[in-house]
Amino acid sequence: MAEIGVTLVVGNDGVAVITISNPPVNALAIPIIAGLKQKFEEATARSDVKAIVVTGKGGRFSGGFDINVFERVHKTGDISLLPDVSVDLLINIIEDCKKPVVAAVEGLALGGGLELAMGCHARIAAPKTQLGQPELTLGVIPGFGGTQHLPRLVGLSKAIEMMLLSKPIMSEEGKKLGLIDDIASSQDLLTVSRLWALEIAERRKPWVCSLHKTDKIGSLSEARKVLRTAREQAKKTAQNMPQHQACLNVIEEGIVHGGYSGVLEEARVFKELVLSETSRGLVHVFFAQRATSKVPNVTDIGLKPRHMKKVAIIGGGLMGSGIATALILSNIYVFLKEINSEYLLKAIKAVEGNVRGLVSRGKLTKDKAEKALSMLRGVLDYSEFKDVDMVIEAVIENIPLKQKIFSEIEKACPAHCILATNTSTIDLNLLGEKTNSQDRIIGAHFFSPAHVMPLLEIVRTEKTSPQAILDLMTIGKTIKKVPVVVGNCTGFAVNRTFFPYTQGSHILVNLGVDVFRIDRIISNFGFPMGPFQLQDLTGYGIALAAGKEIANAFPDRTFKSPLVELLVKNGRNGKNNGKGYYIYERGSKPKPDPSVLSIIEESRRFANIMPGGKPVSVTDKEILEMILFPVVNEACRVLEEGMVVRASDLDIASVLGMSFPSYRGGILFWADVIGPKHVFTSLKRWSEMYGSFFKPSRYLEERAMKGILLSEPASSSLKSRSKL
Numbered sequence: 001m002a003e004i005g006v007t008l009v010v011g012n013d014g015v016a017v018i019t020i021s022n023p024p025v026n027a028l029a030i031p032i033i034a035g036l037k038q039k040f041e042e043a044t045a046r047s048d049v050k051a052i053v054v055t056g057k058g059g060r061f062s063g064g065f066d067i068n069v070f071e072r073v074h075k076t077g078d079i080s081l082l083p084d085v086s087v088d089l090l091i092n093i094i095e096d097c098k099k100p101v102v103a104a105v106e107g108l109a110l111g112g113g114l115e116l117a118m119g120c121h122a123r124i125a126a127p128k129t130q131l132g133q134p135e136l137t138l139g140v141i142p143g144f145g146g147t148q149h150l151p152r153l154v155g156l157s158k159a160i161e162m163m164l165l166s167k168p169i170m171s172e173e174g175k176k177l178g179l180i181d182d183i184a185s186s187q188d189l190l191t192v193s194r195l196w197a198l199e200i201a202e203r204r205k206p207w208v209c210s211l212h213k214t215d216k217i218g219s220l221s222e223a224r225k226v227l228r229t230a231r232e233q234a235k236k237t238a239q240n241m242p243q244h245q246a247c248l249n250v251i252e253e254g255i256v257h258g259g260y261s262g263v264l265e266e267a268r269v270f271k272e273l274v275l276s277e278t279s280r281g282l283v284h285v286f287f288a289q290r291a292t293s294k295v296p297n298v299t300d301i302g303l304k305p306r307h308m309k310k311v312a313i314i315g316g317g318l319m320g321s322g323i324a325t326a327l328i329l330s331n332i333y334v335f336l337k338e339i340n341s342e343y344l345l346k347a348i349k350a351v352e353g354n355v356r357g358l359v360s361r362g363k364l365t366k367d368k369a370e371k372a373l374s375m376l377r378g379v380l381d382y383s384e385f386k387d388v389d390m391v392i393e394a395v396i397e398n399i400p401l402k403q404k405i406f407s408e409i410e411k412a413c414p415a416h417c418i419l420a421t422n423t424s425t426i427d428l429n430l431l432g433e434k435t436n437s438q439d440r441i442i443g444a445h446f447f448s449p450a451h452v453m454p455l456l457e458i459v460r461t462e463k464t465s466p467q468a469i470l471d472l473m474t475i476g477k478t479i480k481k482v483p484v485v486v487g488n489c490t491g492f493a494v495n496r497t498f499f500p501y502t503q504g505s506h507i508l509v510n511l512g513v514d515v516f517r518i519d520r521i522i523s524n525f526g527f528p529m530g531p532f533q534l535q536d537l538t539g540y541g542i543a544l545a546a547g548k549e550i551a552n553a554f555p556d557r558t559f560k561s562p563l564v565e566l567l568v569k570n571g572r573n574g575k576n577n578g579k580g581y582y583i584y585e586r587g588s589k590p591k592p593d594p595s596v597l598s599i600i601e602e603s604r605r606f607a608n609i610m611p612g613g614k615p616v617s618v619t620d621k622e623i624l625e626m627i628l629f630p631v632v633n634e635a636c637r638v639l640e641e642g643m644v645v646r647a648s649d650l651d652i653a654s655v656l657g658m659s660f661p662s663y664r665g666g667i668l669f670w671a672d673v674i675g676p677k678h679v680f681t682s683l684k685r686w687s688e689m690y691g692s693f694f695k696p697s698r699y700l701e702e703r704a705m706k707g708i709l710l711s712e713p714a715s716s717s718l719k720s721r722s723k724l
C-alpha cells in the first residue's frame with residue numbers, strides 16, 4: 001500500500017522539502033491539509049531550515065482538493081466539513097511565512113493543487129505540467145484563493161478564460177504568462193527549486209506574495225470592461241448554472257477591495273455553491289464517469305488489456321468513417337474496407353474531411369493531422385485482416401448481410417481478434433449465430449459523429465468474454481471515449497432508454513402542443529436543442545427505422561406518430577435538404593418554419609388523440625415532464641432487467657450520449673432529486689388520460705411506494721435480474 005501523508009525532510013543545504021503523498025493524484029484530502037499545516041509550522045519553527053520547497057510524490061503535484069469531501073457535504077449538508085485553507089494555510093502559514101516557499105510542480109497542479117502552488121513565493125515546473133482551475137466543472141469556484149491569485153499572476157483575461165472554461169494550460173505557457181518562474185526537467189526539478197528557494201532567502205531572487213501584486217490587473221475601468229464581456233458570454237454558454245457569474249463577482253470584489261477581501265468573499269461564496277443543486281449534479285457526474293471503468297468480473301479479476309495495434313473497419317459510411325477518424329487520431333492503424341473503389345474513395349475523403357475539419361477549427365495541428373492520415377489504409381478485400389487485433393463492422397442495418405460478414409471475418413482474422421459491430425439495433429446473438437466465435441463478438445456502439453461524441457456503448461452478450469470487454473474498454477479510453485458496458489437488448493441501454501423522448505414529444509404535438517414551444521422548453525432545461533430540431537439534424541430516415549424496431553419490441557408503449565411520414569411525403573428531410581420543422585439557410589440559425597404547421601394539423605387529424613378534438617392545455621413544467629418522465633420510466637426497466645452495471649451508468653449515458661445537461665446529474669439522478677413518487681403519480685395520471693405509453697413500470701411503482709430512490713442498488717427485498 002502506498003503511503004498516504006505529508007513528509008518533511010531537511011537537507012544539508014538548509015532546505016526543508018515537504019512532500020504530499022496521496023496516490024493516484026495527491027488529492028488534498030483533509031488529513032493531507034492537516035499534514036501540510038503541521039509540516040509547514042514545523043519547518044517555519046526549525047532553526048536549521050532556511051527555505052522550504054513543497055512538492056508531490058509520484059510525478060504529480062496535486063489534482064486539487066479531495067472531491068470526496070464535496071460528496072460528503074452533499075450527503076450530510078454539513079458545510080463544516082470544508083476546511084479553512086485559503087486564509088489559515090495559504091495566507092497565514094505559507095504566503096506570510098518568514099521563510100521563502102517554492103512549489104516544485106510536476107505532472108499536474110489542478111484546482112486546490114494550483115492554488116497551493118500560487119500561495120508559494122515562486123513556482124518551478126517540469127515540462128508539460130498541466131496547470132488549471134477546473135472547479136467550475138464541479139459547480140463551485142476555486143476556494144483556496146485561486147480567484148484572487150490567478151488574475152494577479154497571469155492577467156485578468158487569461159485568468160477568466162482558465163477559470164470559466166476550466167481550461168488548463170501547460171507549464172511552458174505558464175512560464176510565458178508569469179505563472180511559472182522557471183522550467184526544469186523532472187530530474188532537476190527539486191535541485192532547481194531548492195536553489196531558487198535559497199536564492200530568495202538570500203534576496204538574490206524576488207520574494208513575491210502574489211496576492212499583493214497589482215501590475216497585471218489593469219485599471220478598474222479596464223477590469224470592469226473585461227468582466228462585463230465575460231458576464232455576457234457566460235450568460236450564453238452557461239445557462240442555468242450559478243458558478244460562472246459567482247466567480248466573476250468574486251474576482252471583481254478582489255479588484256475593487258483588494259486581494260484579501262476577495263479571498264474572504266471567495267470562501268463565503270464557495271461554501272454557498274458547494275450546497276447548490278448544480279454542484280451536486282456535477283460532482284455526481286464526476287464520480288459516475290469514473291465508476292464506468294469498474295465492471296464486476298471484468299476489471300476486477302486480474303486480466304490485463306492486450307495491446308491493440310491494428311483495427312479493421314468494414315463500411316466507410318458516416319459511422320465507419322467517423323470511427324476510423326477517432327482511431328487514427330490516437331495513433332491506431334486502421335484498414336478501412338469498402339465494397340468498391342468508388343465507395344472506398346468516398347470513405348477516405350470523409351475521413352480526410354473529418355481530420356482537416358479539426359485542423360481548420362484549431363483543434364489539431366497540421367503535422368498531427370498528416371500523421372493521423374498516414375495511419376489509414378483503404379482496402380477492398382480481407383487480405384490485410386490476417387493480423388488485425390479488432391474488426392468493427394459498420395455496414396447498414398441488414399441482418400443477413402451482417403451475418404455473412406461475421407462468418408467471413410471469423411475466417412479472415414487471427415484467433416485473438418475481437419469481432420465488434422457498430423449496430424445500434426440488432427440483437428448481437430443473431431449476428432454471431434453462424435460463427436463459432438461468440439466469445440469474441442461484442443457491440444461497439446459509437447454515437448454520431450463518432451470522432452466527436454464521447455460515449456462508447458459496449459454491448460456484451462452472455463457469451464462475450466471478459467477479455468474482449470476489457471480490450472474494447474481499453475481501446476475506447478485510448479481514443480478518449482467514455483466506455484459504458486451494457487447488456488444486449490433492443491436499442492441497448494442508450495437508445496432504449498431514450499426512445500420515449502422522441503415518442504413523448506410526438507404525443508404532445510399530436511395532442512395539440514406547439515412544436516416550437518416544446519423545443520424551447522427542452523432547450524431551456526439545458527439540452528443543446530429540442531427534440532424536433534434534433535430530428536431535423538439526425539434525419540427522418542433514422543427516426544423511421546429506429547421507430548419500427550422499437551415498435552416491434554415494445555408495442556405496448558409505442559406511439560405511432562403519423563408526423564414523420566407526412567413530413568417526408570411533403571418533401572421534407574430535415575437539415576439534409578434545408579427543410580424540416582425549421583428552415584435551414586447557410587450562415588444563419590435555423591428558423592421555425594410556419595409552413596410546417598399545416599402538416600402538423602394533418603398529423604393531428606390522423607392521430608386523433610386530442611380529447612374532444614381540442615388541443616390539451618398543459619404547463620411548461622408538464623410538457624417537460626411528459627417528455628422526460630417516460631424516459632425515466634424506461635431507464636427503470638433497463639435497470640430492473642440488469643442491462644447496466646449500476647444506475648449511474650445511465651446517468652453518464654444520458655449526459656454523453658443524449659446531451660442531457662450534466663449539471664442536472666443525469667436522467668436518474670435528476671429523477672431522484674424530483675422524487676420517484678412524483679414521477680410515478682404523474683405517469684399514472686397521464687396513463688389514465690392518454691394511454692399505456694405513460695404506464696409506470698413495476699420498478700418505478702415499487703420504489704415510489706416504498707420511498708426508495710431509483711438509483712439505490714437493489715437489496716434483497718428488491719432484487720434486480722442482473723445480466724451483467
Ligand SMILES: C[C@H](O)CC(=O)SCCNC(=O)CCNC(=O)[C@H](O)C(C)(C)COP(=O)(O)OP(=O)(O)OC[C@H]1O[C@@H](n2cnc3c(N)ncnc32)[C@H](O)[C@@H]1OP(=O)(O)O
Pocket residue numbers: 024025027028063064065066067068108110111112113115134135138141142143144146287290291
Ligand atoms: C478548493 C478547491 O479550489 C477546490 C478543488 O480543488 S476541486 C478539485 C479540482 N480538481 C479537479 O477537478 C481535478 C479532477 N480530476 C481530474 O480531472 C482527473 O482525475 C485528473 C486529470 C487529475 C487525472 O485523470 P486520470 O489520470 O485520467 O485519472 P482519473 O481516473 O480521472 O482519476 C484517478 C482517480 O483519482 C481520483 N481523483 C482524481 N482527482 C481527484 C480529486 N481532486 N479528489 C479526489 N479524487 C480524485 C478519481 O476519482 C479516480 O479515482 P478511482 O480510481 O477510485 O476511480
